[in-house]
Amino acid sequence: MSGTRGTRVLVLNSGSSSVKYQLLDMGGGGRLALGLVERIGEQSSRLKHTPLATGGEAREWTGPIADHDAALKAVAEELARDGLGLDSPELAAIGHRVVHGGQTFTEPTVIDEAVLAEIERLIPVAPLHNPANLTGIRTARALRPDLPQVAVFDTAFHTTMPESAARYAIDVEIADAHRIRRYGFHGTSHAYVSRATAKLLGKDPSEANVIVLHLGNGASASAVRGGKCVDTSMGLTPLEGLVMGTRSGDMDPAVIFHLMRVGKMSTDEIDTLLNKKSGLIGLCGDNDMREIRRRIDEGDERAQLAFDIYIHRLKKYIGAYCAVLGRVDAIAFTAGVGENAAPVREAAVAGLEQLGLLLDAELNAVRGDEPRLISPANSRVAVAVVPTDEELEIATQTYALVGEESN
Numbered sequence: 001m002s003g004t005r006g007t008r009v010l011v012l013n014s015g016s017s018s019v020k021y022q023l024l025d026m027g028g029g030g031r032l033a034l035g036l037v038e039r040i041g042e043q044s045s046r047l048k049h050t051p052l053a054t055g056g057e058a059r060e061w062t063g064p065i066a067d068h069d070a071a072l073k074a075v076a077e078e079l080a081r082d083g084l085g086l087d088s089p090e091l092a093a094i095g096h097r098v099v100h101g102g103q104t105f106t107e108p109t110v111i112d113e114a115v116l117a118e119i120e121r122l123i124p125v126a127p128l129h130n131p132a133n134l135t136g137i138r139t140a141r142a143l144r145p146d147l148p149q150v151a152v153f154d155t156a157f158h159t160t161m162p163e164s165a166a167r168y169a170i171d172v173e174i175a176d177a178h179r180i181r182r183y184g185f186h187g188t189s190h191a192y193v194s195r196a197t198a199k200l201l202g203k204d205p206s207e208a209n210v211i212v213l214h215l216g217n218g219a220s221a222s223a224v225r226g227g228k229c230v231d232t233s234m235g236l237t238p239l240e241g242l243v244m245g246t247r248s249g250d251m252d253p254a255v256i257f258h259l260m261r262v263g264k265m266s267t268d269e270i271d272t273l274l275n276k277k278s279g280l281i282g283l284c285g286d287n288d289m290r291e292i293r294r295r296i297d298e299g300d301e302r303a304q305l306a307f308d309i310y311i312h313r314l315k316k317y318i319g320a321y322c323a324v325l326g327r328v329d330a331i332a333f334t335a336g337v338g339e340n341a342a343p344v345r346e347a348a349v350a351g352l353e354q355l356g357l358l359l360d361a362e363l364n365a366v367r368g369d370e371p372r373l374i375s376p377a378n379s380r381v382a383v384a385v386v387p388t389d390e391e392l393e394i395a396t397q398t399y400a401l402v403g404e405e406s407n
């Protein structure tokens, strides 16, 4: 069976309300198709599918897509229209992004019932993500029960964090009994981007110290020393750290007791408040950085305040990780905001000359899909924009594992 397997890998990156996907030929054919389903669960769900293999035009439609199961079936239909359907014998495996792997999963893992049960057990510590990941896996398994399905965990890259960074300063027995520690997320992106940044500097990853700022809807920073993560901003769950689209990031935990005792809010209400109604959307009503910048240009003070709080937090993490690493070779901006929002990069680095960080305004304004430097030659620390590619990284890890297993 394995000898007849093809070389294609379908990657599914299921977010809380979206699915990003890519079909790649790992035998040298590159990307065959990619796309995105967003606003799942709303009336105006949107699917955008780009059939790269056939050189066809991107197809786009909007309409209600109820859940991740329906989203994946819609994706399968689009792929089938291009002759790239999930029934293809050329498909070697399906790779899934899984956000929380706890301490159990430190490597890409072929999914079986026991793996599914563990991902399900971890739902309380990734409430926005693991349920969507599970639905994606179950639907994909139903469509192709014969194919290996591989989970690639966001948490895996962060398992090298020393105990001094991974532990909270709480009672050790209680922490261990409940497996409370800092796991970190977006690890596939931090791994890919830190390596790509080293390459941009002409260094081997084992020689480069890099701060990666992954700024998407969820956002996290990591300190990577010689290719290994030594600290990251997310913790037990993807709620800690930076200000995000809808999540608060760092806060005095006593805010929660106060909301319970004085605000009379329930645990679930507070959970929803901090995960879905905080961050940029809580501060100004918008979580899309494009919209926030547009409002700032019109003089909107709430949008300006949200932006300032977002930048203040980001700066604190840059400073902290300079201290953690001691020597920093580069800072890399990535993900939707990091790759596209020049004003965010400019504001985050402004005033950090003492830390060796300079920005070239003209380079910062250039748009592009390739990794690029945005600092002048005399900047002691290089500042870079390095587009992430979680799907490619997941495909690479999936194919390596499936190839290994079939030998």
Ligand SMILES: Nc1ncnc2c1ncn2[C@@H]1O[C@H](COP(=O)(O)OP(=O)(O)O)[C@@H](O)[C@H]1O
Residues within 6 Å of the ligand: 015, 018, 215, 216, 217, 218, 245, 287, 288, 289, 290, 335, 336, 337, 340, 341
């Ligand atoms: N041109 C742009 N300028 C500013 N922000 C942008 C731009 N394009 C995308 N973004 C931001 O990127 C975010 C999505 O980033 P992405 O990495 O795709 O997030 P996720 O994977 O978490 O859904 C959007 O919410 C938006 O704020």
Ligand SMILES: CC(=O)OP(=O)(O)O
Residues within 6 Å of the ligand: 015, 016, 099, 129, 154, 185, 186, 216, 217, 218, 219, 238
């Ligand atoms: C872990 C996490 O926050 O992921 P995302 O940015 O996709 O929401």
Ligand SMILES: [Mg+2]
Residues within 6 Å of the ligand: 216, 217, 335
């Ligand atoms: Mg993302």
